[in-house]
Amino acid sequence: MYLLSLFNIGKSTIFTSQTALNVTSHNIANVNTPGFSRQEAILEVSTPIAIRGGFVGSGVNVGQIRRHYDNFIQSQLLGQYQNYGRSTALENAFSQIEQIFNEAKNMGLSVPLSDFFNSWQDLSTNPEGQTQRTVLLQKTESFVIAAKRMERGITENLNNLNQQISNIVDHINNIASQIAELNERIMSSEGSLNTGQANDLRDQRQNLLNELGQLVESSSYEEPDGSINISVGMKSLVYKSEYNVLSVKVDEEGDREIYLENSNITFQINKGQIGGIISARDTIQNNQLKGLRRLIASLIKEINLIHQSGYGLDGSTGNDFFNPLDLSFGNFSSGAGITGSITNLSQLTLDEYEITFDGSGNYHVLNKDTNAEVATGAYISGNPINFEGISVTITGAVNSNDKFSVSPLTNVIQNFGTSISDYRKIAASGSFAGLPGDNTNALNIIKLAEENLSELGGKTFTEFYKGIVSDVAKLTSSASDSLTFDAKLLEEISMRRESISGVSLEEEAANLIKYQRAFEAGARIIKVTDELLQTVINL
């Protein structure tokens, strides 16, 4: 009996070594597999057999196949993936916008803007000159084209960002469904076989989690049954083998917003690529796009005001130089209509307004830029509502959920253009009597370039524009700095994870030899045992 147990010991050695070699080979095979966690066969002494006077060993067996994995580092890594995702999205978005405002390569508006005013200067030195007048009209056209190109660049980028949101949401849904499926498989394999963890499935799921982390800010925790639950914006994305679908809806302003379980969670997502995209989109919309529109609107307003008071070579007066400003309305009501116009250009603040109604039948006009109520009163259908140089008329029944927006900025660049085509109508003269040699009106327009304008926050055109450019530069530079930092940190943490979970070929080569030798020794045991048995049989 004792002799035969030697066979068992030899056999256990061979089998265990085989398993260990198997694990080692699996590690070697996956040396380059992303997210793979190194596995190790944990060897255990087999239960000894009691004999008189003590215990006799019965060989070895594999206790478990352990996955080298550090939960803490993994959660750090996941968090860093979210930061990294945000940084990449921000850097990506702002470096696109930077190209539009890249004054380092004379790509922005500063050259056309100064050319425009310089042409007025040239005109002032020769107010009756056809050449100067034609050049002015040409330079104005270049300025208009430059402004339109910049706006189009910005809006295309914004559309692109909105499109990206949809694409990423699709991707997230795909990942969520895969994680839910893996949850199911992990739960069933770990639960039924009771042989420890489903290492490779867990690695797969971890990879998906990391990928998800890059895309969206989420939090996750593991259930005792091995499944992982994920929530996004306080709403459940994956619960065990179930998952909810993220959806995208377009809001009043044409922006895409994200919904989960019927709630708008857009503004709860700060990290991940989506967080970065949303933040970049809102920043670009409120700063660069609105800033550019405000600048152009201010230019149109101020130049038209002065131009109207001057006289063209043909004796005409009261002409606009640029196409006049115009209001655009947003109607978020159940059936009422809104119309309106600019009644006093000089009073126009170029701010945007929102008209709401309260339960007692009063309207409230809110200046969205100053957050001040600029007009209020009892609502009577068809009665004009006047505020800050604007008059609007709302007709129809309204309720307290209804809302109207009024903006002189929305279409400003779209409508931007020279109002006059006849060079003689350029009003360089300040009076009819002064025609054609008087240049006082041209001088007044030139002086505008140096004027601090209240609608530009007390800045001149160029100062205001420089502010926009410097904002773009700051945003891009800080986005690029954060990206560098986050990429570096991600690399550091990945290295630490790699240090624990990664495969070292040297180590595996050594293990290969180690278990080969053990295998050989185990075989030797069997051979020796066989010889011993032979001896016994031959007695």
Place this chain on the structure above:
Amino acid sequence: MRITTSMIFSHIASSLQKNTEEYAHLNERLATGKKINRISEDVSGSVNALGYRLDISINDQYKRNIDKTNIQLDYTTKILDSVSNSLINLHELAAMGNNAQSEDKRMFYSKQAADWRDYFLSLSNSKLDGKFIFSGNKTDKQTFVYNSVTGKYDYQGDNGEINILIDKEASVVMNIQGSRAFSISLTEPLPATLSDGTPISFTQAKDPLTGVNTITVEIGNSGDPDYDTFTFSSIMDIANIMSYAWKYSDINGSSLNSDPEVAEKMALHRIAALAKPIDDARVQTTGIQSEIGARQIVLNDQSKRLSSSTLVMQNTLTKIEDADMTETATELLKTQTALEALRASASKIISQSLLDFLK
């Protein structure tokens, strides 16, 4: 720390990536010659550079304005030079009026005065770049035209000044109105008598709209047979009156008096009376010329100031924006060396494995 195979590889890969990025960046600097190729590379630098570029552009514009103003003022000075020289000759003709002259001479003087008159008229109607430069704002109107009804030269321009910006706040007037250059204001003291004791009076009336000064001259006492009165408002008028006076006639061609002796006396009085206005016209012209000179000094000073401020700004701009080529080239070489070293060491590390030794 446990080092794994993929750590070594990813470390090598990321170092290579970083080095190559740096290499490409330096290469861009060398290619463009610029340190700042994107505004985010140097936020305050690029915004400052933008400011400098705009300031340089407006400086250049002011310099163009100055050049243009200078051309017109130069041209105006030249014309006024001719006016002033011609006035000397006209004055000599007036001096001849102190004595009676032979008919031949009188006709000759009359012809000369008429020539000066026409010369003044052509000077006053000078054009530059298609514009009548002495017409104030009415640059499309001929400055002076002969009015065949009154026999006088009418100013068709106005009092308009054309201001040209030469700095944010400073401007210089580019033109001299014809009403100043060719119409005369007499300076005190005005003579009360002519050299022969005949009383004389000058009355001036300035048209506030055009700036034209009309002077009425009265010679003798009202009721005297040789009492004479006439008006003029430009040096063309003066030369015209003189030309006719040498013919003993009024500007409409009719004789000054039916009595030849009285007519001669009146004509000589007229000619003598014109000496003062001609003198004043010359002083006035010189005055305007020195005023133009003063304007041009301002222009030239401003032009120099603009040039030097542009130079300073361009230097600063270069410092902010331009890459130091030597430095960049050296950096590039350094990066290149680092890149080569990295490749060499990477190939060593990668080729080593325990598996190679297990034969």
